[in-house]
Amino acid sequence: MDISWRDLQGSMKSAALWLVQEVGEGNIFTKEGLRAAFPDKTQIDRRVRELRKHGWVINTSKEEPALEANEQRFVKEGRPVWEAGQATLNQGAAVSAAERRRVMERDGHMCQSCGIVAGDAYADDEFSNAQLTIARRKVSSAEGGSTVELVTECDRCRIGGRAVTADPGYVIQRAGSLKGIENEIFRAWVAAGEREFSKLELLWGDLQSLPPESRAEAKEAILRGGSGGTPIG
Ligand SMILES: [Zn+2]
Structure with a gap:
């Protein structure tokens, strides 16, 4: 080359x-x-x-x-x-089931905008539960032009409207009140311009994506004491 x-x-x-x-x-x-x-x-x-x-x-x-x-x-x-x-990338093509699984798996079964996992209630609205879909996100590239990226998003983020209107002053005030490790992590996200999910959040997403029975089994094993539990098959 x-x-x-x-x-x-x-x-x-x-x-x-x-x-x-x-x-x-x-x-x-x-x-x-x-x-x-x-x-x-x-x-x-x-x-x-x-x-x-x-x-x-x-x-x-x-x-x-x-x-x-x-x-x-x-x-x-x-x-x-x-x-x-x-x-x-082929922008018009439909997302295949395999592609859908791959994207969900890569994204840890979490909305890549707000971090919610399927079935969880929203923090500001306990009566609606998140549903995840695969969205196409247009990403502009440095050379000009743009590419389309497949990402996991919840219905609410995909539609784009939160019920509450965002207030920058309130956001800044709350960011300023963060202490210690939370403050450090949040500032790193802001500096990087993206949120990096922690191992804990990724693991949580994986747990929520298990079918109900295996999830109940996993939950029990985890609460019983970490790796001492029986393997989940
Ligand atoms: Zn979301």
Whole structure:
């Protein structure tokens, strides 16, 4: 290959070539290493995740529990998105059942806008329960133009209207009242421009996505004392 990742415009394309040229298939890279290579791209983690839609296999600690939270494994190269036309997804196609499962699984069965899991009641409206759907989200790319990303969203976020009108002053005031670890985590999300779900939230989403009987079984085993419980089949 005669082009270098440093020569490319567009974060996703250069991240893809960076993986190929600097990390290599099968190897582990860290968030710190990625950010050091792209110091001026604040959304670089997200761009790397987008590669999955183009057939790239990149494991996190969710797919590969032996990995640390800041580590990912570049398992397999996908489409060469740096080549003309390769980064365009088929926007009109219907979402297949397999694709739907993959997206839900990747998103931890949580609405990617508000974090609610299927069947949970909303914090400000205990009488309506969340239903999850797959939404198409238009993402504008650095080169101009845009791509469409499939994401898990609850009905309410997809429709876009919260019943209550947001008040920026109230949001700022509440953010200012956060203390300790909550304050630290929230500020990190704000700085990164995206919310990173914690291991606890991901695990909670996985638990809620189990069928009712296995969920009851899992709940019992967890409350009985962690790994001492019987495996759930
Ligand atoms: Zn939502």
